[in-house]
Amino acid sequence: PNGRERLDWERALSFLDRERALYTERNPRSAVLAAQAAVHLLLGVPLHWMRDWGTPFPLHVAHASGAHVVDADGHTLVDFCLGDTGAMFGHSPPPVQNALQHQAGQGYTTMLPTEDAAVVAKALSEQFSLPCWQFALSATDANRYIVRWIRAATGRKKLLVFNGCYHGTIEDVFVDLVQGQAVQRDSLLGQVHDLLEHTAVVEFNDLAALEAALRAGDVACVLAEPAMTNIGMVLPAPGFWRAAQALVRRYGALLVMDETHTISTGVGGYCQVHGIEPDALVLGKPVGGGVPCAVYGMSAELAGHAVRAKADAPPGHSGIGTTLTGNMLSMAAMRATLTEVMTPAAYAHMLPLAHELAEGIRDLLAERRLPWCVTELGARVEFQFCPVPPRNGSEAGARLDAEPEHLIHLGLLNRGVLITPFHNMMLVCPQTTAEDVQRLLAALAAVLDEVVVEAS
Numbered sequence: 001p002n003g004r005e006r007l008d009w010e011r012a013l014s015f016l017d018r019e020r021a022l023y024t025e026r027n028p029r030s031a032v033l034a035a036q037a038a039v040h041l042l043l044g045v046p047l048h049w050m051r052d053w054g055t056p057f058p059l060h061v062a063h064a065s066g067a068h069v070v071d072a073d074g075h076t077l078v079d080f081c082l083g084d085t086g087a088m089f090g091h092s093p094p095p096v097q098n099a100l101q102h103q104a105g106q107g108y109t110t111m112l113p114t115e116d117a118a119v120v121a122k123a124l125s126e127q128f129s130l131p132c133w134q135f136a137l138s139a140t141d142a143n144r145y146i147v148r149w150i151r152a153a154t155g156r157k158k159l160l161v162f163n164g165c166y167h168g169t170i171e172d173v174f175v176d177l178v179q180g181q182a183v184q185r186d187s188l189l190g191q192v193h194d195l196l197e198h199t200a201v202v203e204f205n206d207l208a209a210l211e212a213a214l215r216a217g218d219v220a221c222v223l224a225e226p227a228m229t230n231i232g233m234v235l236p237a238p239g240f241w242r243a244a245q246a247l248v249r250r251y252g253a254l255l256v257m258d259e260t261h262t263i264s265t266g267v268g269g270y271c272q273v274h275g276i277e278p279d280a281l282v283l284g285k286p287v288g289g290g291v292p293c294a295v296y297g298m299s300a301e302l303a304g305h306a307v308r309a310k311a312d313a314p315p316g317h318s319g320i321g322t323t324l325t326g327n328m329l330s331m332a333a334m335r336a337t338l339t340e341v342m343t344p345a346a347y348a349h350m351l352p353l354a355h356e357l358a359e360g361i362r363d364l365l366a367e368r369r370l371p372w373c374v375t376e377l378g379a380r381v382e383f384q385f386c387p388v389p390p391r392n393g394s395e396a397g398a399r400l401d402a403e404p405e406h407l408i409h410l411g412l413l414n415r416g417v418l419i420t421p422f423h424n425m426m427l428v429c430p431q432t433t434a435e436d437v438q439r440l441l442a443a444l445a446a447v448l449d450e451v452v453v454e455a456s
């Protein structure tokens with residue numbers, strides 16, 4: 001069951017109509033701005049994903065601070081989306097504001113390092129237990145570059161990923177399992193290369209499949225989130241990573257952990273909290289407090305091979321990096337974020353409050369006999385349309401249900417609460433208050449009561 005049987009679909013559809021009308025009525029200024037934007041923007045927004053909120057027209061933002069967004073019509077919304085993790089440590093954290101203000105008159109990009117370079121790299125190596133670091137402007141590119149370095153360093157071509165993964169728009173990973181068969185993801189636009197040639201895909205939490213894929217000895221690296229977060233959350237089964245890592249090592253592959261979302265787990269991310277020692281690690285989104293930048297780190301051994309690969313290559317374009325990578329502005333933002341924002345004190349606030357949120361949602365669901373589960377990953381909480389947490393991407397993907405999702409998200413937005421438009425994911429930031437959590441719970445209860453089958 002996915003809980004649909006507990007929803008009165010006729011009531012739900014009439015609720016959705018009313019919510020769409022209410023949204024239109026509440027947001028006249030956004031409507032005007034959306035119409036203006038539509039004149040010269042493809043699909044009417046700067047990034048086409050901004051249409052995925054399911055609102056009648058895009059909500060426009062006036063400003064954002066801490067855990068709150070003020071929209072163009074002056075409503076203050078409690079933000080549990082937090083830019084889908086880019087603002088996981090709050091909007092405009094004061095140390096990042098100060099760093100940017102300081103840097104504002106000092107130049108932004110010179111293709112040369114400032115004194116921030118060594119400070120940032122030291123902070124990264126201390127927090128993530130890897131000695132050698134490089135930068136990118138997005139988590140997508142950080143993934144792209146580390147995979148390239150590893151292919152160059154190992155001479156192996158194959159990449160192994162888990163079914164249902166997302167690591168940004170790095171092309172190589174858009175491979176899915178459909179009825180056990182690897183296929184190229186059909187939503188991918190304009191992709192002309194055969195991605196199946198060099199990418200293998202197996203289900204998460206499936207050690208036998210992992211070993212079978214590694215056995216030929218041609219896998220350069222496994223690229224994974226320590227817990228899947230992009231197809232709905234899927235946590236690793238107890239002992240999965242210890243056994244998986246042993247297999248990866250046995251067959252001479254490397255393990256790359258993408259902690260871009262799982263940094264929510266606790267200080268240093270999932271790997272630090274759970275004692276996993278990857279060969280490389282990627283972190284994007286919040287690492288600059290919301291300023292575009294990303295980092296990737298590697299072991300000393302991998303770094304040695306990477307340096308040798310670069311030395312052995314003919315002079316010319318490496319295909320790794322972009323002109324603005326490691327620019328002065330983003331380095332200043334990362335220094336402030338790593339040393340003053342992503343602190344144990346921040347997590348000490350976020351983690352218990354996120355747990356309170358998760359417990360609150362569990363109570364709401366139980367009261368309404370909705371067979372949905374709630375999964376936690378530190379500051380990240382998600383409810384899914386299934387009674388027990390999914391064990392892999394196929395199970396998680398099968399429980400995504402766009403219609404109730406859309407209806408819940410719009411109902412919450414109209415009640416002053418934002419949650420991530422992709423599935424039912426919520427983040428708690430250092431400025432989120434217990435009151436904010438209560439506001440979300442009250443809004444969710446109100447929305448569910450509009451659509452759940454009434455007790456007869």
Ligand code: PMP
Pocket residue numbers: 084138139140141143166167168169225230258259260261284285
């Ligand atoms: N890795 C993971 C785990 C992600 O969830 C995402 C984005 N959702 C990315 C990488 C890519 O981040 P970006 O879009 O900022 O490049």
